[in-house]
Every structure is written in C-alpha cells, then in structure tokens.
Amino acid sequence: MRIVILAALLMTLASAFVLYSSNYDTRQFELRVAEQERAIEKARGDIAVLKAERAHLARPDRIEPLARALGLGPASEKQLASSPDDALARLTPDATGSVQRKGN
C-alpha cells in the first residue's frame, strides 16, 4: 500500500513537472509564432513599400528624361536601311542610330 502511495506521489510530481515544462514550452512557442507572424507582417509591409518605391522610380515621367539624355527615342522609319551597306554608310560618329524628338 505504502509503495503505491509513494509511486502515486512520484507520478504526481513527475506529471506536474512535465505539465509545467510543456506549458512553459508552449508559451515559448507561442511567443515565437507571434514574433514570426509579426516578422511576416513587417516583411509584407516592407515588400509593399519597396514595390511602391520601385514603381515610383520607374514612373515614365522620371524615365523619359533619362532615356532622352541617352539619345533614345521612339522608333522611326528613318532608322530603316535597305541593305547592310546602306546602314553602314549612314554610320557617322555622331549618329547613334536613335532619332531626336520629332516635330519640334
């Protein structure tokens, strides 16, 4: 009888300990989950901001002057040549193949 009681007591102690530690672990995991959820949320927010910033930097009214400065412009029929020789003949040091803005 005594041995049973003793065993039960030990079991109680052991299970209390197990319960407590698993409870503690659970809380730790919960904290980590919350932390990671926050990190995900923050990353998503950052992605949204970066996407918006990237689109803002790539907006046409910023790109246009940059492209114009590089001598780029809309394709024009003047860029067509009837043969490779014709194209080479047009090649002068200042002709980059791009056309300036038309109609000015």
Next chain:
Amino acid sequence: MNGNEQPRDSSAETAPRAANGPLRTLIATAAMALFFMAIGAQLVRLALMGLGDGSISLNEAVAQSFARPDIVDRNGRLLATDVEAYSLFADPARVIDRDEVVEKLAVVFPDLDRAALRRDLSDRNRRFVWVRRLLSPRTAQQVHELGLPGLDFRRELRRAYPGGKLAGHLLGHVNIDNKGVAGIERYVDEVVGVESVQGATLAERPPVRLSIDIGVQHAVEAELADAVQRFEAQGAAAIVLDVGTGEVMASASLPTVDPGQPSTSLGNLDKVAGSTFELGSVFKTLTIAMALDSGLATPETVLDVRKELTAGRFTIKDLHPLRRPLSVAEVFLHSSNVGSAMLATQAGAQRFQDFLRQMQLLGPMRTEAGPIAPPQLPQRWGDVETMTTAYGHGIALAPLQFAAAAASVVNGGHKVTPTFVKRPEDSGIAEIPVLSANTSATMRTLMRRNVAERAGTGKRAEVAGYEVGGKTGTAEMPGVGGYREKAVISSFLSAFPMSKPRYLVFVLLFEPKGTTESGGEVLASRNAAPTAGRLISRIGPLLGLLPTQAAIPGAPGLAFDASSAAKYETR
C-alpha cells in the same frame, strides 16, 4: 427526543468508526484526486489556450479600414497599392499635461487645430481621440521623439499612387478609411471587393489589371501638356482606343488631378467621360458613314453645296466655300457643313436618329470608371436639329462615347464597347455589326485621303510609316447668348494604320489660341491635327506597331521585324 437519541448516536460513533475507516479514506482520497484533477485540467487548459496576448482591443470599431487590391496597368506595372502608414491617437485619460501635448504637437503639425484638440483631450471619459491619421514614417518618428505620455500610434493602410498624377482622372480616389469613392477605385470596391480590416493587414486579392498602358498614358499626357503650352489652350483631352476590343489604352484629361490629393474643383473635371461637348465637324464622319451605309449616296454622288441652307433662324454655310458642286468624298475632305446637312436631310430625321441609336450615341453608357456623362440631345428633333447634328452641333457627347462610335466606323463596322479593364487574352469579342464592311472600308479610304492628300485638312497629322487617317473638327463653344467665335474646341479623330486600323486616337484641345505655331488660327487642322501626329509617332512603337516604309510612295518598302517589338512584363 434528545435524550433518546444520545446513546444511539454515541454507540454508532464508536462501533462503525473502525468499519468506516477505509471508506472515509477513500472519500478523502477521491476528493483529493478530484482537486488535483481540477488543477491539472486548469493547467492543461491554460497550456492550450495561453494567457491571451495581453493586447488591448480598445478601439477596434474606430480604427476600421479597408485593404484594397493593387491596380496595375495592362503589362502589370503598378498604378496603385496599399502601404502602411502611422496614425496618431491620444488617450485623454492618460494625458498628463494637456497644454504641453497641444503645444508640442503644434510644432510638428503647424496646421493643427489647437482649440479642437484641447477640447478633445479635456474629455476624460473618452479613451480614444484621433489626432492625425496616415502620417509619413518621418513625421511619426518626430512625434515619437516628443515622448509625450498618452499618445500612441496605430498602423493603418494608406493608398499610394507611385505614378503621381498619371491617369489620375481614371483612377479616382479613396477616402481616409481607404474606401474607393470615385473612378476605378470605386469599381474596385463595388465589383472586385475589398477586405474590411483592423490595423494594417494587406489585401491578398490578385491585382486589378486595367486596359491602359502606363507608357502610352504618359506619352499622351506629355504630348497634351506640350500642346496646351504650344497653343495656349485652357485644357486638353485624348483617348487611345483599341478599335477591335474597345480597350482604352490611354485616357487623359488636362488639367490633371492627383489621386493622392483629390480636389473637387470644377475646372478639373474629367473631359473624356465626365463632361459632354458639341464636337463639331468630327461628327461628319458619322453623317457620311450613315449616308453611305443606307445607300443614299456613294463617294462620287455630287451635291450642290453652293447655296447656303436656311432652316428656321439658322443659316448653314461653309467656312471656306468652294463655289462648285462637291462629291460626297469632297464634302468629307473639305468638311462642308452644307453638304453634310443636305445628306442628313435626305436621310430624314428618323433614319438619322435610328443610325445614331445603333451607334450607341443616344443612350447612356457606362464603363468600369462609372457612368459616362449622358448625351445632351435636342429637345425636339426637327429638320433644323437634323441639319445641325449632321455637322456636330446641337448634340453634345462625351468624347469617349463618340470615340467608341467612331471606332465602329473604322474597324469593319462592328460594335465597340469601351472598357478600362483588360480583357482576358482568350475572350472572344462578339462582333455585332452596326455598319457594312464596305462602308467601313470607304470611310477608311476617305479618312486616309484627308491626311495623305495635300489639300486634306488633316495633313499635319501625317506620320511617316503609320498610314494615319482622320477628320478635323473645330467647334465653337456655346457661351452666354450664342456661340463664342474665338472660343473653340478643336479636335482630331484619327486611326492608324488605316489599311487595317488597330488604334483610334481622339485628341481635343479646349480654347486654343492662334499662336505663331498655328499660324494665328484656331482651326483643328493647325493645332489638334499636328498634336495627334506627334502623339501617334510616340505611341506607335509603344503599342507594338512599328513604322514601315511600305506606305510611303517611292520608298523601298522596308519594315521593322514586327516580332522584335519590345514588350515587357513586370510582376
């Protein structure tokens, strides 16, 4: 009673004590076990449920906003998105020094309403007062550095428009709770759907893909701004429409609006779909298409247009009379008011109206961006109205609605329904005929001649290699007590390439002045036509159409490799 029971009681107490010993122990053990089980159960419950995350949900109802899907253009480039922003609120119960809070905040927000804030903070029963919403991170940091107790931030969603004012009229705008109230933003709320959220949870819906192309939209806006400056106009508008699918590739109205800072100023109304105008001679395109389609005339039919027409108190005359009979083709090329009025009269009011109804010009029309301003029709439609409508007066239309009808004239004669949302690649478009293919082909030839020939009014819209065709229109604007002669809307209706039109371009300039650029004239041939030409030379390559030399007489007939047209997609 008592005396009787006493002995029985005492005897019962001594004798069963030994017998009841194990029973009592059992009861005690059971009670203890129950007690421990209850504790255990409570522990398990706590372990499973947690203690709650301790955050307060004090003001959830106040801080509700909407998470919206992104809006992208047809190539997936971003037009509108949600970003997180900080909103500042105060908890009056926790504010220690009201005046300090008000004074220090006024440093960060110079336009702060101090009296209102002081009043709000005085009410100790309130636990939540918005101070300023949707702050930039920098301003939020400044407030944070003040270190005032009782102030706190909530993260909320704010709509950002990375393109700035690009396509501002079309996009519309949202209110402070991120709810769409105008334009495409409203369509997003009503049709696509938004999620009601607390705090800053981004939407997970797929983006709304519009039909417009950011590059084309920008080119159109830039060219219009240029034209407004060149011709000292009060405003301008332009539409680029895919004549096959009805997709609007660009829709611009100047002065522009910023979707991030909506204003309700009347001068900034959307001129493409939000207002109606008497469009003038561009309307002759429809009158002549009607005459050809109903078999009343062929391009060679000769009309005697030498006499001025009188109808009621109106006299209809031509601006530059040629003093000889004109063929129907010449009526179109020389933009004869008398000739068009004669054709409409010949057809009769009923047939003319039926034709316009078939072209969807007499009824209301709506797009995803909301209803198009309904057409302003004559009160009663008699002979006079038939004549004036023939050359585009007495009937006021939203440019978008007119452009859709004009698109059916050039696209082989089938119905065009304008849309601002990209159609799926595989969706077939039901071809509902409204005109015969022959009429459409004849109209294309006439429009092309109007640009290609030296005498054509649209010759300044010619762009080498694009086979542009079009019709000019210079309409006097109605003012107080009649039409104002020098205040005009000059417009150019064009399509390209004319052998098989892909896109329609409709340009309108409002109240342009006679500058040296336009030879001192306000005629569409001198301002709207060259603007359309410049526009087409810019947007052609963006739309994947490259110029060819085939269309130029005497040229070797070269063309770009069409498959090499630059197309890009971003995610």
